[in-house]
Amino acid sequence: MISTWMLVIVMLVGSSNGASSGNDTQPCARINTSSLVVPLGSRVTATCVIREDCPLGQDVHIEWRLVDELILSSPAANGSNRVSTIVVPSFNRTSAELTCRIKPSSQVLAGVVIQAGYPPEIPQNLSCQTNLTDSTLNCRWDPGQRVTHLPTKYTLYTEIRDLNTNNTYELPPDIHHHSIPRTDFGLFTDMMIYVKAENDLGEASSAHIVLEPVCAAKFDQPSIVQIDVDPKKLGCLKLTWTLSPHQEWLSNYPVNLEVRYKTAGSDQWSDPPIPVINVKSSKVVVKPCHLLHGTQYLAQIRVRCKQSPWSEWSSSKSRVTLETAPTGRLDSWVKVSRNHTSKNSNIQLFWKPSKQFRGNGQNLTYVVSQQKLDGERGRICSTSEKCCAFQLSWRTRKVYLRAVNRAGKSPPTEIRIYKTKDYTPNMDVTAVPLDDRSFLVQWTAVVTSSLTGYVVEWKPLLKTGLCHTHFEIVNKSQSSLLITGSFEPYKPYGISVYPRFRDGIGPPQTVNAYLRQKAPSAVPKLEIKKTWGSYIEIFWDELPLEQRNGFIKGYKVFYREENGPIKVVSADAENRRVILKDLNSASLIESFMMVSTFGGSLNGSTIHFEIKPVDSVTVVILVTAGGVGLAFLIIFIVLTCLSKTTTLKRRFYPVVPDPANSSIKKWSSESTQFIHPSWDNNEPNPIYLSHLSFLDLTTKLSKEEDDIWSNSLEETSDLGDSISGSLFTPTYSGSNSEVVPYATVLCSSSSNGPTPDEHPVYLRSESTQPLLETEESFSPKCYQNVATNGMPRHDCFFGPSDEDVPGGKKDPALIWDDFPFLHALAMNEMEND
Known part of the structure; x- marks a missing residue:
């Protein structure tokens, strides 16, 4: 049934021209329409009629407006200008005002409000649930997906056939639920329920449902009383359960039950749960079986009556099944x-x-x-x-x-146990996070006939334990693997791929990966490494791995001088140093660092520093001090060289004897001290005697002549000739050879030191000059050395000493005969004296 709502707006053209009947004023016009509520988008026809006795004059023109929109009208069938009709082909507004007016003043004569919408949909998903606590039956339904745009009222109908009782509950518009009191239903009696929707465009009724109110109740959370193992069956448990204390009065009423379980430490419950139908909590023991042996299980249960909602899951109870020996590899x-x-x-x-x-x-x-x-x-x-x-x-x-x-x-x-192979293929390993629990690891396949597969290994880099390593073995045809686990965001993981060969394992290729990244937790501290001129070199330490929260993308150092613009210098992740250029001296500089990852950036604290100016006085002082120091160094070196002239000459130039100043009688410490100076004054100067030579001796030795040894040295070219031509040279006849080698005396004693323990050594000369002839064989005897410190030295060079000869000293004549060299020395010394 469609109710007609009409809003007529009467506008009087003039109070003097309006018709009145007592105190009532009649309108001059009215609008007639087929309906004031129409389906949305339908055709609408309206007619405006002006009363004949309305004092508007004969020349009247009518216009139509829908809200503010002008609508063209069609001429009236009878040709009267006091009647006008319009047709709206599609009314697409949910509510609009239609008015007729007088032209050209647009004065409103009459108007109506037209509404549009849809008829109600059939109510869906009607359900009723019994609340056993307050003993009510709560029903609700879904009005449908489409909005009617019209006021819609709902009526709930219930029928209890066994009691022949019907109840009707009319609800206010747009209310989609209702609670039936306990007096209108029985807990254990079936009842039929449906709902009807109605508005100005129509009505619709839902499907009928039949339910038993006790089975429409949502039971409270049950509880597991005890879990036991079945000693007769491996892999089975026995569960004893009960309803909540408030619903124990329903313990004998059969309900449906579901059991779910999981192993300890697992996150996944068994799916689907194990169903148990029509059981009573006071009598039935639930026995889930086909469980793993010797494994700890956690179990939960829930209950419902027929098609009522499931109760909440009970709290967990655990038990270990019977153990058997481990199986499998x-x-x-x-x-x-x-x-x-x-x-x-x-x-x-x-x-x-x-x-x-x-x-x-x-x-x-x-x-x-x-x-x-x-x-x-x-x-x-x-x-x-x-x-x-x-x-x-x-x-x-x-x-x-x-x-x-x-x-x-x-x-x-x-x-x-396979050995490690040296063969290292290029596999180009990458690891990309897919979600909050997994990485996709990809690599380039290795092309070789000896390849048998790969091993993908991953471990957290912030944990050092060996057993934190996880692995997965894949066959050789794969080039990717999705690894899952309890990965933590912002933590680094090392992921490696090892190639496996028939005879060994190849070296891995490793990449680091983050599940998610964010800004670092800290910023390195800036430190000044070097300052020169208008430049400052700044460096910082590497950020610890646990504070990075991602891959370091780079560093930026922001700095500015006092009241100056901000400048930025960047550094990559590897080069942890920057140089600040073109800085003014004696100005305060402030700076801070920003370190960035691929997940964000963090700014560090601001530091202040300044460059101290170097004035001209300081430069002059530094240059002067350097010059004076260098001059003192050069003077010291020159004085040292001058004081050590002789020493340096002996170091860098060889010692060459001077034949003009040599004399055989000057074999003393004074004659050799200068030739071979001592580098250490605390040590005695050694005496070096080499190649003892005898020069020509003439028949007469004159004291007025120059040193015979020097003269003879200039005139004599051969030692053998000098001796053989000497007046004091005895003849020597050797039975074995006409030439006899001479001897060379080597002496190393010091003139100032003590008498050496070792005797001078005579070395055989390479000369081939003949010796003095004698009838006796050459048998050298002992002789007296040159006096040292006023005391004669007695050394036996060629035979026994005087002390060894029985009867005292030996005849001196025998010495000269046996030693022509000594004879010549004695004669030379006598002449000089």
Whole structure:
């Protein structure tokens, strides 16, 4: 049924021309329309009629307006200018005012408000839920997706057939829910419920539902009383449960139950849960089975009655199933490096359960052994972790890994020890984060016939424990892997890809990756390294890894002089130094650093410094001090050289004897002290005597002549000739040869030192001059050396000394006969005296 709402606006043209009946004023015009509420977008027809007795005159012209929009009218069928009709082909406004007016003054004669919308949709998703606490039945529904733009009222109908009772609940417009009181329904009696929607354009009713109010209730959270193991069945548990204390009066009423479980430490519950239908909490024990042996499980339950909403999940209870020995094999990964200090190899062994492995028990331990048979002998390590580091002989080729629990041990997993190969392929490894839990690792495939697969390894760089390493083994046809785990944002991870060959493992290629990045947690401290002129070199230390929060993209140093513009100098992540240029001296400079990652930037604190000016006085002082110091150094070197002239000459030039000043009688410390000066005054000067030579001696030796040794030296060219021509030279006849080698005297004693312990040494001369002839064979005897310090020295060079001859001293004549050299020396000394 469509109600007509009409708003008529009557405008009197003039109070004098209006018709009145008592105190009532009648309108001059009215608007007739088919309906004031129409479907949105439908056709609308309207007619404006002016009363004949309305004093507007004969020449009247009517115009139409929809709100402020002018609408053309069609002429009236009877040709009267007091009647006008319009047609709106599509009324697309939800509400608008239509008026007729007089031209040209646009004075309003009459008007109506037209509304448009849609009829109501069929209510959807009607549901009713019983609240057992306040004993009400709460129903709600969905009015539909389309908006009607018209006021729509809803009416809720209930019918209890067993009691022949009907109830109707009319609701205000646009209300989509209602609570039925406890007096209008029974908990254990079925009832039918539906809802009807109605507006000016139509009505619609929802589907009928039939429910039992007790089964329309959402039960409170149940609880698990106890979990036990089934001693007769491996992998089974027994659950005893109950309803909440407020609903224990329903314990004998059958309900539906669901059980879900998960292993300890897992985040995923079993899906779908295990359903249990029509059970009573006071009698039925739930037995979930097909569980892993020796594994700790957590269980939860929830309940509902027929199609009522599920209750909330109960709190968790845990229990361990019966244990059995571990089964299946373990996946392993071995890293080998050579120990250069011994003939052993460093081994790092990692493992994890394969898809077939079952621990079947709690407190698993893992044993690594060199022997396949079980036993203490050959055991390398035993640990509850999933890694182990040890050393093996480089000859060892395999080890064995077992999992152990209280019920037994798993079969051994054979692990081959492969050597590291030098072959390093270029794999171009990249790691890109996909979401909050995973990285996509990609690499270039290795093209070689000996390739058997790859090992992808990852570990957190801020954790140093060996067992934080994770790995995945992939076949050789793969070139990418999605790795998942409990990755932390803003923390660095090292991801490596190892190629595996038939005879070894290749070196890895490693990249660092962040799941997410942000600005660093700190900024390095700026330090001044060097200052010169108008330049300052600033450096800083590398930011610790735990404070970076991402890859360092670069550094920027902002600085400005007092009241000057801000300048910026940049540095990359590797070069941690910048130079500030063109600075004015004696001005205060402020600076700070900004360090950036690919996730953000952070500014450091501001530092202040200044460049001290260097004035002309300071420059003159520095230059003068440097010049004076250099002059003193040069003078010191020159004086040192002058004071050590003789020493330097003996260092750099050889000592050449002067034949003109030599005399055989001057064999003393005074004659050799200058020739061979001592470098240390505390040590005695050595006397060097070389090549003893005798010059020509004439028959008469005159004191007026020059030194006979010097003259003879100039005139004599050969030592042998001088001696053979001498007056005091006795003849020598050797039975073996006409030439006899001479002797050379070497003396190293000092004139000022004590008498040396060693005797002078005579070396055989290379001369071939004949010696004096004598009937006796040459047998040199002892002779008296030159006096030293006023005391004669007695050394036996060629035979026994005087003290060795029986009867005292030997006849001096024998000395001269046996030693012609000494004879010549004696004669020369006598002449000089």
